[in-house]
Amino acid sequence: xxxxxxxxxxxxxxxxxxxxxxxxxxxxxxxxxxxxxxxxxxxxxxxxxxxxxxxxxxxxxxxxxxxxxxxxxxxxxxxxxxxxxxxxxxxxxxxxxxxxxxxxxxxxxxxxxxxxxxxxxxxxxxxxxxxxxxxxxxxxxxxxxxxxxxxxxxxxxxxxxxxxxxxxxxxxxxxxxxxxxxxxxxxxxxxxxxxxxxxxxxxxxxxxxxxxxxxxxxxxxxxxxxxxxxxxxxxxxxxxxx
Amino acid sequence: xxxxxxxxxxxxxxxxxxxxxxxxxxxxxxxxxxxxxxxxxxxxxxxxxxxxxxxxxxxxxxxxxxxxxxxxxxxxxxxxxxxxxxxxxxxxxxxxxxxxxxxxxxxxxxxxxxxxxxxxxxxxxxxxxxxxxxxxxxxxxxxxxxxxxxxxxxxxxxxxxxxxxxxxxxxxxxxxxxxxxxxxxxxxxxxxxxxxxxxxxxxxxxxxxxxxxxxxxxxxxxxxxxxxxxxxx
Numbered sequence: 001x002x003x004x005x006x007x008x009x010x011x012x013x014x015x016x017x018x019x020x021x022x023x024x025x026x027x028x029x030x031x032x033x034x035x036x037x038x039x040x041x042x043x044x045x046x047x048x049x050x051x052x053x054x055x056x057x058x059x060x061x062x063x064x065x066x067x068x069x070x071x072x073x074x075x076x077x078x079x080x081x082x083x084x085x086x087x088x089x090x091x092x093x094x095x096x097x098x099x100x101x102x103x104x105x106x107x108x109x110x111x112x113x114x115x116x117x118x119x120x121x122x123x124x125x126x127x128x129x130x131x132x133x134x135x136x137x138x139x140x141x142x143x144x145x146x147x148x149x150x151x152x153x154x155x156x157x158x159x160x161x162x163x164x165x166x167x168x169x170x171x172x173x174x175x176x177x178x179x180x181x182x183x184x185x186x187x188x189x190x191x192x193x194x195x196x197x198x199x200x201x202x203x204x205x206x207x208x209x210x211x212x213x214x215x216x217x218x219x220x221x222x223x224x225x226x227x228x229x230x231x232x233x234x235x236x237x238x239x240x241x242x
Numbered sequence: 243x244x245x246x247x248x249x250x251x252x253x254x255x256x257x258x259x260x261x262x263x264x265x266x267x268x269x270x271x272x273x274x275x276x277x278x279x280x281x282x283x284x285x286x287x288x289x290x291x292x293x294x295x296x297x298x299x300x301x302x303x304x305x306x307x308x309x310x311x312x313x314x315x316x317x318x319x320x321x322x323x324x325x326x327x328x329x330x331x332x333x334x335x336x337x338x339x340x341x342x343x344x345x346x347x348x349x350x351x352x353x354x355x356x357x358x359x360x361x362x363x364x365x366x367x368x369x370x371x372x373x374x375x376x377x378x379x380x381x382x383x384x385x386x387x388x389x390x391x392x393x394x395x396x397x398x399x400x401x402x403x404x405x406x407x408x409x410x411x412x413x414x415x416x417x418x419x420x421x422x423x424x425x426x427x428x429x430x431x432x433x434x435x436x437x438x439x440x441x442x443x444x445x446x447x448x449x450x451x452x453x454x455x456x457x458x459x460x461x462x463x464x465x466x467x468x469x470x471x472x473x474x475x
Contacts, residue, residue: 038303055333056305056333057333058333058334058335067375070333109259111276111285115305115333115334116374116375117334118333118334146258146259146286146287147287147303148303149286149287149301149302149303149304149305150286151259151274151285151286152259152260152285152286153259153260153276153278153283153285154259154260154283155258155259155260189260190260191260191278191283192260192278227258228258228261231256231258231287232255232256232258234287235256235287235302236256
């Protein structure tokens with residue numbers, strides 16, 4: 001935070017040429033892995049993330065199973081080659097915490113009561129990181145769940161908003177995340193009109209939080225449309241082959 | 243009527259979880275649909291089917307949910323103390339108790355359970371008990387049930403089994419006649435081809451693949467018949 005880095009160009013554009021409320025280019029593909037029950041791949045700017053889902057299957061060891069619903073197990077992991085310097089492949093404190101946060105963000109959507117005594121495994125593997133990986137990972141994970149055929153109440157899309165040089169920004173990249181004043185990841189479900197993830201790091205006033213939240217909701221609605229298109233694309237391939 | 247339904251299905255878009263499929267004033271939620279205040283929403287990726295007031299979403303990928311009376315093809319996973327756990331291609335493992343094994347006299351002192359039915363044995367069973375509180379129970383007592391000693395095992399998504407069987411078994415008999423083979427289809431998406439001829443098995447596999455991919459596209463029966471007759475559909 002102490003270092004001064006120019007996050008904006010003279011014409012007011014961000015370091016990667018985007019406007020303040022502009023998302024990075026997003027590419028989503030569903031059903032990329034044949035061994036997993038469901039999978040999805042997302043590229044958001046320079047982020048590259050793959051998500052895979054296994055289950056529902058019998059919960060082992062049996063004592064972890066719940067009699068009235070299934071358990072969600074989530075693993076968020078950054079590959080050793082995902083950062084500019086090698087990252088240890090062992091799960092770090094941050095990764096363990098994010099795994100829990102993402103599980104909590106997905107759980108309200110999954111109809112867990114339909115599969116009592118079972119477990120669903122969700123793997124989120126970050127192949128290349130450039131800020132906002134938890135949000136992109138969550139966007140991919142929910143698509144992997146839908147691809148696996150697991151009943152969901154709806155899809156959730158996530159996007160980070162924040163503040164840098166006193167300006168509210170949408171979809172922060174690594175530079176803005178590190179040198180900005182605040183960072184607030186938001187996961188929003190347009191069907192239920194509910195937020196399943198809201199974190200904040202840094203300082204923003206009440207008005208700024210409200211403004212950031214409304215920008216985040218607009219951005220996640222755009223992402224939700226992309227998710228729907230990616231899912232339709234995945235299942236309409238069968239029709240085109242005919 | 244069937245054709246017009248199929249034509250309707252062909253034109254219908256694919257719905258995704260959370261997508262609006264009907265209004266609670268006019269519809270009641272069916273398969274893979276839930277109600278949120280006055281809206282009916284899909285829970286899985288699939289195609290909408292409206293039958294009177296009932297709205298269903300026919301899933302394009304689904305799991306087998308055991309129901310009492312279903313014929314299933316299972317694979318013995320593990321012998322236990324009072325029976326076997328059986329993989330029935332479902333999130334839930336089924337249990338085959340010793341009492342549901344057709345052999346009248348089993349001397350446990352002499353025969354270990356693992357020797358009667360080894361892990362990996364393929365069997366055709368009937369779901370005897372299924373509830374959300376306990377594992378489904380299967381039985382091997384009944385006509386046409388028991389251990390499968392030869393044949394080939396194929397699989398299809400569980401939601402496509404009704405299409406594979408067809409109305410009153412029409413699609414199944416078309417395949418059986420066309421390929422000149424006997425098939426046993428489990429509701430859990432596994433089927434046994436009772437043949438030693440690899441060419442026949444490959445032909446059936448091709449047909450199954452076609453049904454799985456194109457079950458929602460108009461004119462499937464004609465294409466299956468053409469494929470079985472050796473013409474490219």
